[in-house]
Structure formats: structure tokens, C-alpha cells
Amino acid sequence: MPQIDLSSVNPIEMIKGYHARFIHTEHMTLNFLEVEAGAVVPEHSHPHEQVSIVTEGEFELTVAGEPMRFGPGKVIVIPSNVKHSGIAITDCKLLDVFNPVREDYRALSEKK
Amino acid sequence: MPQIDLSSVNPIEMIKGYHARFIHTEHMTLNFLEVEAGAVVPEHSHPHEQVSIVTEGEFELTVAGEPMRFGPGKVIVIPSNVKHSGIAITDCKLLDVFNPVREDYRALSEKK
Numbered sequence: 001m002p003q004i005d006l007s008s009v010n011p012i013e014m015i016k017g018y019h020a021r022f023i024h025t026e027h028m029t030l031n032f033l034e035v036e037a038g039a040v041v042p043e044h045s046h047p048h049e050q051v052s053i054v055t056e057g058e059f060e061l062t063v064a065g066e067p068m069r070f071g072p073g074k075v076i077v078i079p080s081n082v083k084h085s086g087i088a089i090t091d092c093k094l095l096d097v098f099n100p101v102r103e104d105y106r107a108l109s110e111k112k
Numbered sequence: 113m114p115q116i117d118l119s120s121v122n123p124i125e126m127i128k129g130y131h132a133r134f135i136h137t138e139h140m141t142l143n144f145l146e147v148e149a150g151a152v153v154p155e156h157s158h159p160h161e162q163v164s165i166v167t168e169g170e171f172e173l174t175v176a177g178e179p180m181r182f183g184p185g186k187v188i189v190i191p192s193n194v195k196h197s198g199i200a201i202t203d204c205k206l207l208d209v210f211n212p213v214r215e216d217y218r219a220l221s222e223k224k
Contacts, residue, residue, distance in 0.1 A: 003180050004187045025189050027161050027211045028140070049139050053207075055167065068115045075116045077137050095165075099139040099211045 006032055012108060015041055017088070022102075022109050029102040032095055035059065035088040043085040048098040050078040057092025061085075118144055124220060127153055129200070134214075134221050141214040144207055147171065147200040155197040160210040162190040169204025173197075 009021040009032075017039025021032040029048075035057075043062075052061060058071045063084045070076060071092075078084050121133040121144075129151025133144040141160075147169075155174075164173060170183045175196045182188060183204075190196050 002175050002189045002191070003182065004189070006185050006187060023163075023187055023189070025161055025163060026191060028163060028209065030163060030187065030209075049137060051135075051137060051140060051142060051209075063114050070115065073118050075118060075135055075142065077114045077116070077135070079114070079138060097140065097142075097163075097209055 014105075014108060015039070020105075022105050024101050024106050024109075027100055029098040029105055030095065031098070031102075031105065033093065035092050035094060037088050037091045039088045041086040043083050045081050045083045046098075046102075047080050048100060048102060049080050050084075051097045052076045052078065053095050055093045055095060058089040059092050059094060060087050060089055126217075126220060127151070132217075134217050136213050136218050136221075139212055141210040141217055142207065143210070143214075143217065145205065147204050147206060149200050149203045151200050153198040155195050157193050157195045158210075158214075159192050160212060160214060161192050162196075163209045164188045164190065165207050167205045167207060170201040171204050171206060172199050172201055 006021055011019040011021050014020045017036035019034045023030040053075050054071050060067055060069045061076050063078055064082050118133055123131040123133050126132045129148035131146040135142040165187050166183050172179055172181045173188050175190055176194050
């Protein structure tokens with residue numbers, strides 16, 4: 001910190017097809033993801049607020065039962081504790097931002 | 113919410129050459145910026161933690177007196193209350209993420 005080169009952050013395959021680079025700040029976690037077409041994240045929820053953007057490709061998020069396809073230029077906000085799942089429609093790049101820090105992801109980074 | 117089309121958010125020229133599209137969630141503010149080459153943001157600070165990324169072009173942030181040029185693939189973290197300023201080296205697109213919400217920016221959005 002304060003400047004981080006993403007290429008220096010080791011990717012972690014957190015779920016099959018989801019290659020994650022995490023940056024943890026004092027209050028937020030940023031997850032820069034490269035996702036393989038067809039890769040699925042099962043339904044889950046967490047107390048952290050989440051904002052998702054797609055920088056390349058197309059992804060489908062289902063939030064509280066409502067499927068939404070999105071690509072560059074769209075933003076999805078997932079409030080605290082709302083169930084969501086996802087599938088990559090194409091190979092894609094995502095950025096997920098969380099508040100507060102995802103301590104579970106930090107533990108994952110430190111384990112690997 | 114939960115899905116927002118950025119093209120439906122009216123840009124605000126918050127500083128000369130800084131065209132901002134704000135998204136305010138419960139705990140975060142995202143500022144999608146289009147910046148004109150040469151446009152300057154004077155030194156300032158705020159209690160909000162800030163994370164900045166560049167999605168297109170090149171930008172120079174000076175954080176606590178240290179200048180850092182960055183483009184896609186780099187992330188800059190500005191801790192709470194640390195002084196920073198900036199200049200666009202080229203026309204560029206930035207994303208600034210803040211926690212907590214920038215109520216000052218929300219007021220700006222509502223005023224215009």
C-alpha cells in the first residue's frame with residue numbers, strides 16, 4: 001500500500017473457474033475476478049454489502065431469486081444478507097467490492 | 113437498485129474536467145469518473161477510506177506527497193484523512209470507491 005500492482009497478487013481459485021485476486025483495505029475488500037464461461041457460484045449470502053461490476057464479458061447474477069445479466073456499464077448492488085448466486089455467460093472479468101472486509105477471504109489468502 | 117445502468121445516471125462536472133457518475137449504496141459510494149487530460153483535483157482529504165482504479169488511460173495521484181502514475185491493473189488505497197491530489201495524464205476513466213458514503217457527493221447529486 002498505497003499502490004498495488006494486481007499482477008503481483010497471486011490468484012486463488014476460490015471456486016472452480018473463479019480466479020480471485022483480493023485486496024483488503026481497512027474497511028473494504030476488493031475481489032478482482034477472472035471467471036471461466038459456465039462457472040457457477042452457488043446461492044449464498046453474507047452480512048457484507050456487495051457491489052459488483054463487470055469489466056469484460058457477461059455474467060448472470062441472481063439476487064433474491066431475480067436473474068440479471070450484466071456486462072460493462074452496469075452495476076449490481078447486493079444488500080447485506082440477501083441471497084445470491086451467479087454464472088459466467090462468457091469468460092469474464094468482475095470486480096466485487098465488499099464492506100466490511102471479508103475476513104473469510106483474507107483467511108483464504110493467508111492459507112494458500 | 114439492485115441493478116443500475118450507468119448510462120442512466122446523469123454525469124455531474126464536480127471539478128473542471130471531472131465528469132462524475134455517483135452510485136450511493138448503504139455503506140459505500142462509487143464514483144465512475146471520466147476525466148479530461150490535464151484536469152487537476154487540488155490537494156484535499158476526507159475521513160472516508162478511498163480506493164481508486166483506472167479502467168482506461170493514465171492518471172497521477174499524489175498521496176501524502178508521493179506522486180504515483182497509474183493505469184489499468186493498478187490499485188491505489190488512500191487511508192482515512194490522508195492528503196491527496198491528482199492530475200489526468202491522458203483522457204481517462206477512473207473508479208473511486210469510498211466507505212462510508214460520501215454524503216457531500218450525495219448532496220451534490222441532489223442539488224443538480
